[in-house]
């Protein structure tokens with residue numbers, strides 16, 4: 579759990595709206611219509627894009643080099659050859675489906691409390707936008723038991739076992755990727771206490787549901803953002819995620835069956851002195867419901883993140899050193915401006 583539990587705690591609490599009863603809505607309400615604002619229009623890139631983020635096989639001996647290259651050029655890649663069992667990935671999706679399939683009043687029993695990190699609700703970044711997203715989410719930080727029990731008195735055990743297993747396995751996979759990446763940054767993983775004993779690291783598992791939408795071209799599934807993480811690992815069987823690529827615009831990511839989508843978050847961007855891209859991304863919706871599960875990983879709250887200095891990453895720091903806790907707080911207050919606020 580850790581520092582991420584504090585994310586967006588200070589964002590305008592009283593403006594946090596509650597998810598709609600999507601099943602009963604036949605036309606898109608005014609509150610959910612996102613005006614076509616130039617490149618912010620969700621539908622510029624509905625179709626398959628001519629270019630797409632790289633696909634990397636973790637068992638390829640060349641994987642480390644390809645990962646570094648992808649972190650620089652795209653900030654996102656699809657990972658195959660990982661050892662997360664297909665069955666577990668499928669179970670996560672079907673358990674998420676069961677949760678979001680519950681009647682609304684039941685889901686509202688697990689509503690995130692104002693300023694709370696975990697539970698059911700709209701995206702944490704909602705207060706920064708004047709329109710609502712076509713979305714419902716369930717955030718797990720630490721043990722999911724308390725919230726799940728409120729929501730599902732009889733059948734929470736299977737859900738919890740699946741999610742805890744997935745959290746543990748994704749945490750281990752994230753740490754494997756961090757070790758690979760740290761090598762290229764000339765950081766000796768053996769000397770990084772929080773990686774050796776990852777107890778204090780902050781993780782969160784975010785289950786996302788984008789309900790079937792009656793008017794997809796005017797709705798927004800998840801507004802553009804960068805992740806408040808070192809690394810995020812996402813699974814989804816279907817497309818909807820778009821990543822912003824400088825010079826190319828919004829690119830739709832077409833998920834490869836069994837692959838995980840890995841993206842660089844703000845902390846890795848800072849650590850790499852801005853060389854690795856913290857990729858801006860958003861989600862478009864369709865007439866079919868879509869699920870995804872995102873696993874966020876950040877160092878413990880009191881860790882100081884400073885840009886590494888080297889020939890490859892630059893000899894002048896582009897960012898000030900920040901504590902994980904401090905940056906999470908800045909992001910929660912200033913959202914998209916957070917990175918520029920810590921620029922040197």
Ligand SMILES: C=C1C[C@]23C[C@H]1CC[C@H]2[C@@]12CCC[C@@](C)(C(=O)O1)[C@H]2[C@@H]3C(=O)O
Pocket residue numbers: 582583585586695701702703704717781782784800803804805806807872874
């Ligand atoms: C650990 C995290 C990271 C959070 C906040 C907190 C829990 C849930 C994450 C998300 C998930 C949905 C998009 C996002 C932008 C949101 O609204 O909530 C993410 C945010 C971030 O990456 O900043």
Ligand SMILES: O=C(O)CCC(=O)C(=O)O
Pocket residue numbers: 784786800805812814818819859860861869870871872
């Ligand atoms: O649903 C997706 O594909 C992306 C979700 C996402 O960006 C997030 O949870 O931070």
Ligand SMILES: [Fe+2]
Pocket residue numbers: 803804805859872
């Ligand atoms: Fe994200």
